[in-house]
Amino acid sequence: MIFFNLPKDAARLIVLQRIELISPFFLRLRKFFGRYLFSNIFTKYFLNSSLIGKKYFEVMLKEFSTIEKFIDSNDKSFLSIGGGMGGLELIINQTFKNNKYYFIERNYVSKKVKYGWGGMVNEEAYNNLNLQKIFLEMNDMTKDQIKIFDYDKDNLPEKKFDVIISLLSLDYHYDFNIYAEYLKKVSQVNTKIIFDTIRAEYFKKIFNKVEIIGSDTNTVHKSKRIICSQFLS
Numbered sequence: 001m002i003f004f005n006l007p008k009d010a011a012r013l014i015v016l017q018r019i020e021l022i023s024p025f026f027l028r029l030r031k032f033f034g035r036y037l038f039s040n041i042f043t044k045y046f047l048n049s050s051l052i053g054k055k056y057f058e059v060m061l062k063e064f065s066t067i068e069k070f071i072d073s074n075d076k077s078f079l080s081i082g083g084g085m086g087g088l089e090l091i092i093n094q095t096f097k098n099n100k101y102y103f104i105e106r107n108y109v110s111k112k113v114k115y116g117w118g119g120m121v122n123e124e125a126y127n128n129l130n131l132q133k134i135f136l137e138m139n140d141m142t143k144d145q146i147k148i149f150d151y152d153k154d155n156l157p158e159k160k161f162d163v164i165i166s167l168l169s170l171d172y173h174y175d176f177n178i179y180a181e182y183l184k185k186v187s188q189v190n191t192k193i194i195f196d197t198i199r200a201e202y203f204k205k206i207f208n209k210v211e212i213i214g215s216d217t218n219t220v221h222k223s224k225r226i227i228c229s230q231f232l233s
């Protein structure tokens with residue numbers, strides 16, 4: 001696979017989840033006409049979804065290269081928190097076959113996407129869980145590999161995961177503490193928890209092992225990507 005197949009409506013969500021995928025022209029439109037018109041009108045009529053499928057694939061491949069060496073063939077169950085459409089998990093699935101992927105996401109699109117830090121107020125979302133399932137299945141994940149949970153409505157999966165991933169979501173847009181107790185329940189001593197944060201040092205008080213594996217100084221949030229394991233309490 002060298003690009004993702006995707007329905008047009010999935011492309012519209014992907015550009016909200018990954019704003020770097022839209023061209024400078026679209027960015028100017030967004031600035032000029034505002035976020036509401038951009039999300040609801042421009043993306044509906046003017047997006048080239050095959051191009052988005054190609055660019056999203058490339059970006060996810062790059063993200064995968066930042067975490068690849070921390071994943072091995074013993075890792076069988078993956079939890080994605082705020083994984084968007086799940087492009088990263090599709091790339092993992094290309095390399096490590098037959099694993100199970102659990103997704104916790106939200107099933108609505110905020111009226112005005114702000115991309116801010118909400119702290120314990122966690123209201124912003126841009127996903128559609130039916131579309132996510134269609135997208136995953138269109139790109140070689142089988143039905144029995146996928147379990148999708150609506151953060152706002154469902155009981156979250158209570159099982160031990162090998163790898164938990166949350167890029168540009170947990171502790172990037174909303175406070176880690178929203179998920180802290182849940183993550184303690186679903187992790188064991190070897191569980192690897194990978195996420196982007198604006199306060200990497202803080203996590204040395206939360207986990208026994210914390211390693212910084214990347215940093216992004218180009219975005220509003222100036223985040224670090226960290227891999228953590230073993231909750232201290």
Ligand SMILES: C[S@@+](CC[C@H](N)C(=O)[O-])C[C@H]1O[C@@H](n2cnc3c(N)ncnc32)[C@H](O)[C@@H]1O
Pocket residue numbers: 016017018081082083084085104105106122124125126127151166167168169173174
């Ligand atoms: C900036 S996007 C990042 C998507 C994806 N991780 C990526 O790297 O392309 C943030 C995602 O977090 C989701 N989200 C927001 N609050 C959430 C929550 N409490 N639990 C799970 N997902 C959440 C949003 O719906 C959105 O898809």
